[in-house]
Amino acid sequence: xxxxxxxxxxxxxxxxxxxxxxxxxxxxxxxxxxxxxxxxxxxxxxxxxxxxxxxxxxxxxxxxxxxxxxxxxxxxxxxxxxxxxxxxxxxxxxxxxxxxxxxxxxxxxxxxxxxxxxxxxxxxxxxxxxxxxxxxxxxxxxxxxxxxxxxxxxxxxxxxxxxxxxxxxxxxxxxxxxxxxxxxxxxxxxxxxxxxxxxxxxxxxxxxxxxxxxxxxxxxxxxxxxxxxxxxxxxxxxxxxxxxxxxxxxxxxxxxxxxxxxxxxxxxxxxxxxxxxxxxxxxxxxxxxxxxxxxxxxxxxxxxxxxxxxxxxxxxxxxxxxxxxxxxxxxxxxxxxxxxxxxxxxxxxxxxxxxxxxxxxxxxxxxxxxxxxxxxx
Numbered sequence: 601x602x603x604x605x606x607x608x609x610x611x612x613x614x615x616x617x618x619x620x621x622x623x624x625x626x627x628x629x630x631x632x633x634x635x636x637x638x639x640x641x642x643x644x645x646x647x648x649x650x651x652x653x654x655x656x657x658x659x660x661x662x663x664x665x666x667x668x669x670x671x672x673x674x675x676x677x678x679x680x681x682x683x684x685x686x687x688x689x690x691x692x693x694x695x696x697x698x699x700x701x702x703x704x705x706x707x708x709x710x711x712x713x714x715x716x717x718x719x720x721x722x723x724x725x726x727x728x729x730x731x732x733x734x735x736x737x738x739x740x741x742x743x744x745x746x747x748x749x750x751x752x753x754x755x756x757x758x759x760x761x762x763x764x765x766x767x768x769x770x771x772x773x774x775x776x777x778x779x780x781x782x783x784x785x786x787x788x789x790x791x792x793x794x795x796x797x798x799x800x801x802x803x804x805x806x807x808x809x810x811x812x813x814x815x816x817x818x819x820x821x822x823x824x825x826x827x828x829x830x831x832x833x834x835x836x837x838x839x840x841x842x843x844x845x846x847x848x849x850x851x852x853x854x855x856x857x858x859x860x861x862x863x864x865x866x867x868x869x870x871x872x873x874x875x876x877x878x879x880x881x882x883x884x885x886x887x888x889x890x891x892x893x894x895x896x897x898x899x900x901x902x903x904x905x906x907x908x909x910x911x912x913x914x915x916x917x918x919x920x921x922x923x924x925x926x927x928x929x930x931x932x933x934x935x936x937x938x939x940x941x942x943x944x945x946x947x948x949x950x951x952x953x954x955x956x957x958x959x960x961x962x963x964x965x966x967x968x969x970x971x972x973x974x975x976x977x
Contacts, residue, residue: 601763604668604679606660606739608889613656616850616888620651623851634862634869638855646858647851650881658878659704659885663739666710670740671763673756676748677741680732681706682764685714687726691793691976692766693967694730694757695956698775698799699835699896700857702738702886703731704879705957712964724977725968730769732760734776736895738886743895749902750776754783758791770971772796774926774955776899785916794917794943794974796967798955799926801911803934817929824927828863831856835897836904843894846887853893854884864953866925874958913937919944919970923959925952944973 628640655661663681670677681703684690693713695706706729712719713727733740735748735756757780761769770793771781778799784792803818810818834842846853858871858880867874887893918939922929924947930938932945946966951959971977 601669601671604670604739606663606668608657608660612889616656617651619848619850620647623647623849625851634859638859638862643851643855646877646880647854649877650850650854650884654878654881656885659882659889662704662707662882666707668739671760673759674752676735676743676756678732678735678756678760679703679738679740680730680760681710682730683710683714684728685726687715687717687723689724689977690714690726690728691971692730692761692764692769693727693796693971694732694761694769694771694781696732696757696771696773696777696780697734697737698773698777699734699737699899700860700883700887701775701954701957702883703733704882704886705954706731709956709960709964713967716968721968725972727971728766730761730764730766732757734780734896734899736898737892739890742892743898746902749899749906750779750783751787751906753780754787757784758788761788761791767791768793768976770794770796770974770976772967774799775953776903779903782911782914782916785914786911789916792916793976794919794971795914795939796919796970796974798921798923798963798966799953800920800922800928800930800935801914801938802928803930804912804937807934807937811931811933814931814934817931821928828927831860832900832904835900837901839894839897839901842897846893847891850884850888853888854881856893857884857887861954864925864927865958866923866950866952867958874952875954879957914939915941917941917943917974917976919966919973921945921955921966921970922947923951923953923955924948926955927953943975944970946970 629636773781862871
């Protein structure tokens with residue numbers, strides 16, 4: 601385990617500002633909404649703020665305030681945050697982000713998770729927290745060979761938790777973090793105590809006649825599959841092609857990511873209703889600084905159609921929370937067709953795909969309640 605610190609050089613900052621200043625902007629959209637993507641006026645406004653007013657070392661300052669490490673697993677440098685709780689009964693918890701997120705989603709929750717008493721909670725809700733960067737994302741290594749898909753990442757996480765000395769642990773995840781966590785249930789079942797998920801598998805075909813609530817969920821999922829999967833198809837089929845423009849243009853990388861923070865959050869049509877401008881750019885910076893547009897996109901190429909996609913049922917003890925603006929939502933009835941030992945279910949009042957960052961107080965409440973229901977303490 602090697603201690604890690606983020607360093608952002610002056611040359612990187614100068615290069616970024618120059619590229620932003622020289623952006624070759626496209627024509628404006630022909631509609632007055634976001635249906636064609638990130639509107640030109642907002643893209644220009646956001647990138648101007650990034651160039652002129654954003655604190656370029658903010659990401660380094662925030663990450664360097666917490667314990668970070670790297671360790672080599674299966675030939676790849678894995679970057680992770682690790683905080684042990686002082687509470688003797690704390691439960692080890694590995695939190696896995698997705699695309700286009702990062703470990704930054706969990707930063708403001710590290711204190712309440714590891715030291716709940718100091719944040720108005722109870723000692724029995726304490727966790728030892730491990731937050732790894734997905735391979736090819738963030739400040740870890742980038743795979744240089746195929747096969748770094750969901751299953752191999754799960755094996756790496758199992759090895760990481762072993763090296764940290766955790767015999768039993770809970771895996772929490774949304775987006776790609778959910779399939780990685782679910783894969784752990786099958787590949788490290790001896791040590792995985794349970795799952796805490798805010799993103800499920802899609803509903804199984806052939807389910808009974810849907811209720812009104814389920815019909816609304818399925819209609820949203822159908823709409824997403826028709827209107828919202830262009831990014832996914834591109835990254836799953838030609839990740840290298842899309843990487844050129846995103847790696848060369850910070851404005852393109854910003855638009856590619858921020859549009860999803862609008863489309864997938866409970867933000868009433870504008871991302872800054874749910875996230876601060878600095879939070880949006882912090883996350884974009886993680887991708888830009890490390891030129892991970894291609895390496896992060898390849899996870900789609902690696903994992904779509906993999907063996908994991910054939911998983912029908914998950915037997916591990918599971919807590920599942922449905923957020924109202926999440927891409928896939930399951931009723932408790934449909935969730936039980938996927939998770940045969942569902943110990944906790946809740947449908948919460950607010951939040952979307954980036955729940956830990958968007959509605960941290962709800963996310964914290966639900967993780968605590970779910971793990972209590974798993975009975976692992």
